[in-house]
Amino acid sequence: MIIEFDPLMTWLIVLGALVVLVAVFFLGRRTGAQRALSRVRQYAHPANLSDGEVDDSARYRAALIVNPTKTDVRRLASTAEAICRFEGWNPPLVIETTVDDSGEGATVRALDEGVDVVIAAGGDGTIRAVASALAGTSTPMGIVPLGTGNLLARNIDLVLDKTEWALRIALWGRNREIDVGTAKIAEDGDTHIFTVMTGLGFDAAVMADTSDELKSRLGWLAYVEAGSRKLAGKPSQVKVTFDDDYRISARVRSVLGGNCGRLQGGIQLLPQAVIDDGMLDVLIVSPKNLGQWLGVLASIAGRRVSRGLHTNTRKCQKVVIEAGEELDVQLDGDPLGQSSYLAMEVMPSALTVRVPTVEQRKQIRAEAWPV
Ligand SMILES: [Mg+2]
Numbered sequence: 001m002i003i004e005f006d007p008l009m010t011w012l013i014v015l016g017a018l019v020v021l022v023a024v025f026f027l028g029r030r031t032g033a034q035r036a037l038s039r040v041r042q043y044a045h046p047a048n049l050s051d052g053e054v055d056d057s058a059r060y061r062a063a064l065i066v067n068p069t070k071t072d073v074r075r076l077a078s079t080a081e082a083i084c085r086f087e088g089w090n091p092p093l094v095i096e097t098t099v100d101d102s103g104e105g106a107t108v109r110a111l112d113e114g115v116d117v118v119i120a121a122g123g124d125g126t127i128r129a130v131a132s133a134l135a136g137t138s139t140p141m142g143i144v145p146l147g148t149g150n151l152l153a154r155n156i157d158l159v160l161d162k163t164e165w166a167l168r169i170a171l172w173g174r175n176r177e178i179d180v181g182t183a184k185i186a187e188d189g190d191t192h193i194f195t196v197m198t199g200l201g202f203d204a205a206v207m208a209d210t211s212d213e214l215k216s217r218l219g220w221l222a223y224v225e226a227g228s229r230k231l232a233g234k235p236s237q238v239k240v241t242f243d244d245d246y247r248i249s250a251r252v253r254s255v256l257g258g259n260c261g262r263l264q265g266g267i268q269l270l271p272q273a274v275i276d277d278g279m280l281d282v283l284i285v286s287p288k289n290l291g292q293w294l295g296v297l298a299s300i301a302g303r304r305v306s307r308g309l310h311t312n313t314r315k316c317q318k319v320v321i322e323a324g325e326e327l328d329v330q331l332d333g334d335p336l337g338q339s340s341y342l343a344m345e346v347m348p349s350a351l352t353v354r355v356p357t358v359e360q361r362k363q364i365r366a367e368a369w370p371v
Pocket of ligand 1: 259273276280
């Protein structure tokens with residue numbers, strides 16, 4: 001039997017088939033989208049899973065303090081906004097640092113606004129400025145590491161090159177209390193906060209002599225370049241007083257007070273330093289010539305700094321260094337000028353930082369976040 005279709009019937013069949021194909025295509029896409037959504041929900045925080053209307057004032061809010069010389073602020077702000085929206089937070093308060101305010105004033109403003117976390121996006125200098133305003137408060141600090149050294153981030157095991165993860169850790173990470181150090185370069189002078197290490201002498205002279213331009217081109221190698229030019233300097237006579245009691249007098253190149261001691265490339269400058277033990281680790285470096293510098297470098301490489309060649313360390317809560325001449329001083333890598341006096345003290349558990357939870361660590365390792 002031969003079935004004859006009239007042209008109208010043929011067109012209707014073709015049209016029907018097209019409708020079915022399009023429907024199958026879109027249903028398939030919806031299923032794909034649902035699959036992606038379920039993956040996203042699997043890694044999301046429970047707080048953003050409620051579908052109902054949430055009062056904005058009940059949502060958390062973050063402040064993002066950004067150093068505009070280290071990144072494209074608009075791009076970082078829009079990434080932060082997207083992540084905050086997705087995680088059920090209010091849009092972040094974004095403030096750029098300036099030459100006059102490297103982050104401390106911005107953080108005070110953010111605290112006045114009542115934010116739940118202040119995220120420092122920049123190098124160790126920006127982090128130090130934000131920490132200066134947060135120390136002694138209960139507001140936690142998140143970190144998006146964008147600097148050359150990123151030493152605090154290294155010492156608390158943050159992810160260094162994943163901005164999205166750094167932001168998520170800032171929002172939903174675990175609170176960890178760490179010590180901070182205070183430093184004064186005059187007995188009645190201002191008190192400065194540091195989170196990693198402060199030093200007088202060689203290390204500070206190197207920091208003061210490393211150009212920002214070379215830092216952005218060579219990274220940490222810029223310090224090596226400046227360091228090699230400073231190696232041949234003369235030692236200085238210093239008197240070091242630990243905890244108002246124990247005193248030593250020596251000819252040294254550098255005295256460092258550290259809250260934590262891990263540097264780039266896994267180098268441990270202060271192997272015994274613990275970031276939350278309520279103690280500072282003081283390192284005295286005293287080589288007299290280039291040959292002895294090799295001993296210092298070998299001691300650092302071999303993590304034998306405490307009983308190393310031409311190095312000595314001691315734990316204390318407070319240290320005062322009086323030098324016979326004006327020497328460079330640096331705080332977390334920022335030059336602070338010259339002084340013949342440096343007093344450092346530890347403020348135990350003064351700063352709360354957001355670090356990855358066990359679950360976040362697993363997800364980062366597995367690269368599980370659906371991007
Ligand atoms: Mg310590």
